[in-house]
Amino acid sequence: ETGVTQSPTHLIKTRGQQVTLRCSSQSGHNTVSWYQQALGQGPQFIFQYYREEENGRGNFPPRFSGLQFPNYSSELNVNALELDDSALYLCASSLPGTGNSPLHFGNGTRLTVT
Amino acid sequence: DQQVKQNSPSLSVQEGRISILNCDYTNSMFDYFLWYKKYPAEGPTFLISISSIKDKNEDGRFTVFLNKSAKHLSLHIVPSQPGDSAVYFCAASAYQTGGGNKLTFGTGTQLKVEL
Secondary structure, three states, rough: OOOOEEEOOOOEOOOOOOEEEEEOOOOOOEEEEEEEEEOOHHHEEEEEEEOEEEEEEEOOOOOOEEEEOOOOOOOEEEOOOOHOOEEEEEEEEOOOOOOOOOOOEOOOEEEEEO | OOOOEEOOOEEEOOOOOEEEEEEEOOOEEEEEEEEEOOOOOOOOOOEEEEOOOEEEEEEOOOOEEEOOOOOOEEEEOOOOOOHOOOOEEEEEEEOOOOOOOEEOOOOOOEEEOOO
């Protein structure tokens, strides 16, 4: 069973630039969620994708956008990067459903904005 | 507004003893509660969950207790082992229209199990 994989593992960008982070979901999982974890904080929900459609969004501005592909892999795009976007970005896959379908997380992408 | 709170940023326990990690929540619409463990440079790993209609769930060395009236849950690890040293996150889920399972996380508790 292949777990959730994310790329790249680390990334350094300059304020104002754009970034794309990638995620391959665990085999058999068709729902992908993205979370942002700032230093010393718990992960915060950005959005979730199911059947290539956004299916729930947290309190993040529109410059955070995403895609899900037919093979269930996903991308997170962030435009006009700000210093506060520096964080660990976690992708998680799951079966569709409510809270009894645990999320399986990747190891994350560490984004540093300078 | 922090809907899920873990007020102890760290906890130190001796090997073989019980570790008790606590979590409080404010949103009465949460219907599932989950605990995740996170090692450095890895993503969170699911440990155990509990439905809001239950008050206890046990899985091996891990037991989660839920007190709905107090809006409080706890994770008990018995016996604690050095490999349990990690950051533990409490998370909660509420039903969303259109489906989906957005998790709201606490800020985590760093558990250190000492020899």
